[in-house]
Amino acid sequence: MSTLTLKQVGDLALEVQTDHWTVRIDAPLDKGGTQTGPTPTELTAIALAACKAMTVLKWSNTKGLPVKDITAEVRYEMAEIPRRISEMDVVLKDVKKQIPAELHQRLEAAIDACIVANTLKHPPQMSHRVE
Numbered sequence: 001m002s003t004l005t006l007k008q009v010g011d012l013a014l015e016v017q018t019d020h021w022t023v024r025i026d027a028p029l030d031k032g033g034t035q036t037g038p039t040p041t042e043l044t045a046i047a048l049a050a051c052k053a054m055t056v057l058k059w060s061n062t063k064g065l066p067v068k069d070i071t072a073e074v075r076y077e078m079a080e081i082p083r084r085i086s087e088m089d090v091v092l093k094d095v096k097k098q099i100p101a102e103l104h105q106r107l108e109a110a111i112d113a114c115i116v117a118n119t120l121k122h123p124p125q126m127s128h129r130v131e
Contacts, residue, residue: 049074051116
């Protein structure tokens with residue numbers, strides 16, 4: 001099992017720091033944060049888009065067809081009861097024109113099976129402790 005540690009660095013801001021990178025997570029101004037990083041909700045949408053985009057990059061490299069200059073755009077919709085993301089839509093731009101048409105279906109299958117997508121489709125067991 002991997003472990004990441006989040007530490008409070010502001011009223012609502014948290015920071016994750018490893019030996020190689022740092023990510024700041026914060027709340028928007030209207031929710032009492034300082035808006036110095038993405039919210040946990042935005043991170044969820046970002047994670048899905050990044051997973052799908054990185055899958056394109058890895059898959060295409062294994063096929064000897066490295067793609068360049070792609071863009072991932074993610075839109076998400078919120079639901080109220082319970083409060084959650086109810087819909088996410090990822091658009092991967094400038095990909096198909098770089099991949100032969102006969103491989104599009106295989107690429108779509110690989111993208112659909114990225115780890116974050118599989119995690120959302122098959123939710124992990126979750127727990128928490130307050131110490």
